[in-house]
Amino acid sequence: MGSSETFENELTQLLPRLRRFAFSLSRNGADADDLAQATIERALRSRGQWEPGSRLDSWLYRIMRNLWIDTARARGRKEKHEAPEEEAQFVGEDPRESMDASLELKRAMAAMNRLPDEQREIVALILVEGFGYREVSEMLDLPIGTVSSRLVRGRTALLEMLGGSADG
Amino acid sequence: MVEEEKFFAWLDGELSPDEAARVEAAVAADPELSKMAAEHRSMAAGLRGAFGAVEAQPVPERLQAMLKGxxxxxxxxxxxxxxxxxxxxxxxxxxxxxxxxxxxxxxxxxxxxxxxxxxxxxxxxxxxxxxxxxxxxxxxxxxxxxxxxxxxxxxxxxxxxxxxxxxxxxxxxxxxxxxxxxxxxxxxxxxxxxxxxxxxxxxxxxxxxxxxxxxxxxxxxxxxxxxxxxxxxxxx
Structure with missing residues (x-):
């Protein structure tokens, strides 16, 4: 059980960071925690595919990103037919998060939400999570030039939405 | 003149020391680029701060429980x-x-x-x-x-x-x-x-x-x- 306990301990330690990534991808806190939960479930089921010694964080981020992209795609299809898109203003309407979601977090989530998916994931991984261009290009199987150009577009749009001065 | 992607790669610490020094000098000499660098640094710091609040929160019990076996x-x-x-x-x-x-x-x-x-x-x-x-x-x-x-x-x-x-x-x-x-x-x-x-x-x-x-x-x-x-x- 030794290695399995290590896996779970390491995963537990990474939970705060995984949640942060989930929040930067998702429309609201409830979706973010569902994504985090689905990621843990998938990770526990597929733990045999993780190579001990390689970076567990990159492996988990990749799982989360793939689950999120599947969800986002399916939702895009569904909502075209069935329901109006929920906007990021829904952030904070969940009573569980109104306590702790700061205004800044709501603003940041709303702005991230308006980015196209392919820019949002790269902005989140590089500007928020602190991965390097090369790491992200490997994680997402994208050429580094694609990572770089999407990052430029995403952060430029964000600057317009959020402003660049300290008082916003 | 600094190409946009190179400017941001410099901002993100992705350039080699030689290249970084060249871009740094070009930015320092150009008030427009200096302002842009400051704005983007501030925006990225704000983003990290906002999402950092999530990392600082206690992890919900339902997520922790999944790993307690x-x-x-x-x-x-x-x-x-x-x-x-x-x-x-x-x-x-x-x-x-x-x-x-x-x-x-x-x-x-x-x-x-x-x-x-x-x-x-x-x-x-x-x-x-x-x-x-x-x-x-x-x-x-x-x-x-x-x-x-x-x-x-x-x-x-x-x-x-x-x-x-x-x-x-x-x-x-x-x-x-x-x-x-x-x-x-x-x-x-x-x-x-x-x-x-x-x-x-x-x-x-x-x-x-x-x-x-x-x-x-x-x-x-x-x-x-x-x-x-x-x-x-x-x-x-």
Whole structure:
């Protein structure tokens, strides 16, 4: 059980960071925690595919990103037919998060939400999570030039939405 | 003149020392670029600060519990909090759940018309598990799932004292409770398909199934040891 306990301990330690990534991808806190939960479930089921010694964080981020992209795609299809898109203003309407979601977090989530998916994931991984261009290009199987150009577009749009001065 | 992507690569510390020095000098000499660098640094810092608040929050219990390995197969606590958070669910998830309810009759009807292999049979006016489903309910431990056929989820004792088990396969999920020598079907829901599967998985099972469990359970679900002991006692 030794290695399995290590896996779970390491995963537990990474939970705060995984949640942060989930929040930067998702429309609201409830979706973010569902994504985090689905990621843990998938990770526990597929733990045999993780190579001990390689970076567990990159492996988990990749799982989360793939689950999120599947969800986002399916939702895009569904909502075209069935329901109006929920906007990021829904952030904070969940009573569980109104306590702790700061205004800044709501603003940041709303702005991230308006980015196209392919820019949002790269902005989140590089500007928020602190991965390097090369790491992200490997994680997402994208050429580094694609990572770089999407990052430029995403952060430029964000600057317009959020402003660049300290008082916003 | 600094190319845009190179400017940002410099800002992110992605350039070699030589290149970085060249861009740095060009930026220092250009008030426009200096301002842009300051704005982008500030914006990125604000973003890190905003999402940093999430990292600093305590991790919700339902996520931590998944890694504690307490032997429970699905999280009922989660199903309960999930139900309370129902209003926060996207509209279409609720719509999908409703559609699944409406599909029960269709599914049950088609299976009941089937032959020997039908997993559900009428007996004395009740629906009971048969064939592979009966076998799974009687012999499968959730801690040792079969590779094919129905998978067992939760096992628990209901408020009438009967042992109940949730099951799931590709076509359907449901709840069966021990009555006499039979597994009587209490609930049946159309199986997970496509997108809805992610949401079901995220809540530890079909939300409606979890609600059916929640409505009938006495106490907590069995852990792996209790489940094994119950099987050895013949599910009494």
């Amino acid at each position: 307490d032997g429970k197969v699905a999280s009922l606590t989660d199903a309960r909090s999930r139900r309370q958070a129902r209003l926060a669910q996207p509209f279409w998830v609720q719509a999908a759940a409703l559609a699944a309810t409406l599909a029960i009759g269709v599914f049950a009807g088609s299976q009941l018309g089937g032959g020997q292999g039908s997993p559900i049979h009428p007996r004395d006016g009740k629906l009971v598990a048969a064939a592979g489903l009966e076998q799974a309910l009687s012999t499968q431990l959730a801690s040792a799932p079969a590779n094919t056929g129905p998978r067992i989820g939760l096992t628990y004792r209901d408020t009438s004292g009967a042992i109940c088990r949730t099951f799931e396969d590709r076509a359907a999920s449901g709840l069966a409770c021990r009555e006499g020598g039979d597994w009587r079907i209490r609930s049946l829901f159309q199986g997970a398909e496509g997108q809805a599967a992610d949401y079901r998985m995220a809540s530890g099972g079909d939300p409606q199934l979890m609600e059916a469990v929640d409505a009938s359970i006495d106490g907590e679900p069995f852990d792996a040891a209790q489940e094994k002991a119950a099987m050895e006692r013949g599910w009494r």
